[in-house]
Amino acid sequence: MRTIAVVNQKGGCGKTITSINLAAFIAREQKRVLLVDMDPQGHATLGVLSGAVGSPTMYEVFVTEPGGQPTRLRHITRSVRENLDVAPSDIRLSAIPERLTGVAGRETVLAENLAEVRVRYDFAIIDCPPNVGLLTFNALRACSEAIVPMDPSFFSLHGLGKQLETFDALEKQTGHRITPRVLLTLYSGRTPFVRAVVDEIRGHLSGRHFATIIRYSVKLAEAASHGLPIAHYARYCAGYEDYQALTAEVLQQDAGSPKGERITLADVVTPTEDDDSERPLPPAVTHAGVMFTVDAPDAARVQLAGDFNDWVLDGNDMNPVGRVWKRVVKLQPGRYRYRYVVDGVWQRDPLNPAVEPSPYGGHNSILVVDEKFAE
Numbered sequence: 001m002r003t004i005a006v007v008n009q010k011g012g013c014g015k016t017i018t019s020i021n022l023a024a025f026i027a028r029e030q031k032r033v034l035l036v037d038m039d040p041q042g043h044a045t046l047g048v049l050s051g052a053v054g055s056p057t058m059y060e061v062f063v064t065e066p067g068g069q070p071t072r073l074r075h076i077t078r079s080v081r082e083n084l085d086v087a088p089s090d091i092r093l094s095a096i097p098e099r100l101t102g103v104a105g106r107e108t109v110l111a112e113n114l115a116e117v118r119v120r121y122d123f124a125i126i127d128c129p130p131n132v133g134l135l136t137f138n139a140l141r142a143c144s145e146a147i148v149p150m151d152p153s154f155f156s157l158h159g160l161g162k163q164l165e166t167f168d169a170l171e172k173q174t175g176h177r178i179t180p181r182v183l184l185t186l187y188s189g190r191t192p193f194v195r196a197v198v199d200e201i202r203g204h205l206s207g208r209h210f211a212t213i214i215r216y217s218v219k220l221a222e223a224a225s226h227g228l229p230i231a232h233y234a235r236y237c238a239g240y241e242d243y244q245a246l247t248a249e250v251l252q253q254d255a256g257s258p259k260g261e262r263i264t265l266a267d268v269v270t271p272t273e274d275d276d277s278e279r280p281l282p283p284a285v286t287h288a289g290v291m292f293t294v295d296a297p298d299a300a301r302v303q304l305a306g307d308f309n310d311w312v313l314d315g316n317d318m319n320p321v322g323r324v325w326k327r328v329v330k331l332q333p334g335r336y337r338y339r340y341v342v343d344g345v346w347q348r349d350p351l352n353p354a355v356e357p358s359p360y361g362g363h364n365s366i367l368v369v370d371e372k373f374a375e
Contacts, residue, residue, distance in 0.1 A: 001118040004125050004250075005143040005178070009166075010159050011130035014149045014185035017220050018246075019127035020047040021239070022147075024229030025247035027084035031122040034077065036110070037089035038135050043224075044127040045088040048080045050227030059092040062109055063099055073113035074120075081232070085121075097134040106134065111142035132166055140170055146178050149214075151186040152197035182209040183246070186216045187357070198357075211353040212246040213363065215239075236345050238362065245363075249353035280324050282351045283367050289330035290369065294340045294349065297323030304329070305346075306338030306364075313341060337364035 006019040016039065023035040037044040038058065045053055060071035077085045100106040114124055126139045140146070148163055150156045160182065167178050182205055188194060201209055215238040223233035230239045280295040296302050302318040302325040305311045309329075318325035318340075325340075337356070339346050348355055349365040358364045 001114070001121050002123050002145065003114060003143040004123065004145045004147060005128055005139045006125065006147045006149065007128040007136060007139065007163070008148050008150065008156075008159075009130060009132055009163055010150075010156055013151045013156060014214060015130065016043045016047060016127050017224060018147060018149045018183065018185065018214070018243075019044050019125050020224065021220070021229050021231065021243040022247060022250065023123070023125040024048070024084060024231045025243055026123050026125075026250070027082065028231055029247065029251060030083065031251075032083050032120065033123045033125060034085050034087060034117065034121045035080070036073075036087045036114075036124060036126040036139075038093070038110070038139050039089055039127055039129040040091050040094035040135075041129075042089040042091065042093075045086060045090075046227065047224040048084070048086050048227060048229065049078065049088065053088050053090060055090075057088045057090045057093070059090060059096070061087075061113055062093075062096045062106075072116060073110075074117050077117075093135065100134065107137055108141055110138040114142050137170070140167070140178060141174065141176055143178060146180040147210075148180055148182045149185045150182055150201075152184060152194045157197055157200065180208065183212070183214065184209070185214040187213045188216050195357075210246060210249055211355055212242060212249050213355065213357065214242045214246070215362070217242075241347050241350070241362075244350045245348060245353060245355065248351050252353065280351060282349070286328060289328045290367075291326060291328045292318070292338070292340075292349075293324050293326045294318070294342070295323060296325055296340075296342045299325065299342045301343055303341040304338065305341055307336045308338070331369045333369050336367045336369065338367060339364055 006015050008015050019035060023033045027033045035044060035048065042053070056071055056076045058076065061073055061076060064070045073087055077087050080086050126143060128136045128139045146167065148160070150160055164180065167180050171177050182201060184198060184201060187198070198213070217237055217239035219234045219237040220230055220239040223230045226233060230237070230243060234240060280293045284291050292304055294302060303313045304316050304318055304327050305313055308331055309316050316327070318327040339348055346362060348363045352365045352367070354366040355363040356366060
């Protein structure tokens with residue numbers, strides 16, 4: 001079971017929205033996911049469950065009342081939808097640091113509970129509170145990875161170093177190592193400062209940040225207010241497209257795929273041009289050229305546009321093979337930007353984490369064709 005903490009000492013950076021939507025999209029990929037709400041505000045709980053929550057919650061996992069029986073994590077989990085469960089939280093969780101003062105083993109309560117359910121889930125996504133304390137420390141002790149959402153602001157940039165220092169301090173104190181990666185969120189791209197922050201992150205955190213950038217989208221907040229992840233609320237919006245791409249990037253790490261900011265034909269499988277499977281792939285080399293595939297089962301028309309065809313849609317329709325649409329393009333060595341156009345809606349390649357903001361809005365997917373794969 002992969003355990004991922006979504007953590008940042010600063011509030012308002014998209015931490016809970018990321019936890020909710022990453023968990024939901026991973027579950028759609030037929031992975032069993034547990035979303036653990038460690039924030040006393042309980043926003044991750046409200047974002048996936050509508051209506052009153054009630055007891056028991058994570059509070060009971062940490063506190064056993066006199067004369068009562070211990071409550072374990074498996075006792076409080078609730079099914080949200082297929083492959084997705086939540087361990088809910090409520091405001092009582094804020095009393096945990098005081099209630100457990102001086103209690104031995106209080107820093108590893110969550111880790112011990114997650115160990116008991118590891119065979120039931122493929123992923124545990126943990127939404128942390130916006131501070132450094134016992135609850136956050138429990139989450140970090142239980143995880144091997146951390147996603148650090150960061151909005152492109154001066155305060156976030158300043159606080160990022162402090163957050164990374166927290167991971168270093170944890171390793172020095174306990175020997176527990178966490179692999180953190182920064183995720184840029186709430187991106188508008190409207191000002192030179194915002195773009196400068198992105199460049200700063202890419203320049204100083206090479207290999208320690210996601211290629212995916214989460215754009216600002218009002219639909220994300222709307223979905224959470226209805227107790228729904230964006231995957232089950234609005235299909236055609238920036239939030240859906242971006243969290244789908246983030247999920248692909250996370251799952252590629254799980255599969256041991258190459259990590260970095262670009263995808264090359266050296267990184268992918270090599271199907272045959274007559275491959276009639278309904279499995280979407282990143283761009284891949286065939287004898288006839290580069291095969292592009294996208295999963296769009298409900299689409300009436302899908303087109304491919306990019307630098308290689310001057311972004312012209314006419315004459316660049318993709319061909320349906322079951323639920324997957326395909327097109328083979330002969331490409332020379334070089335760097336190319338491209339997008340899929342599904343029933344008139346422009347979208348980046350959800351299976352390709354290499355992207356860059358487009359001057360016209362949204363993101364373009366990036367493909368690099370190496371010399372040896374263009375022969």
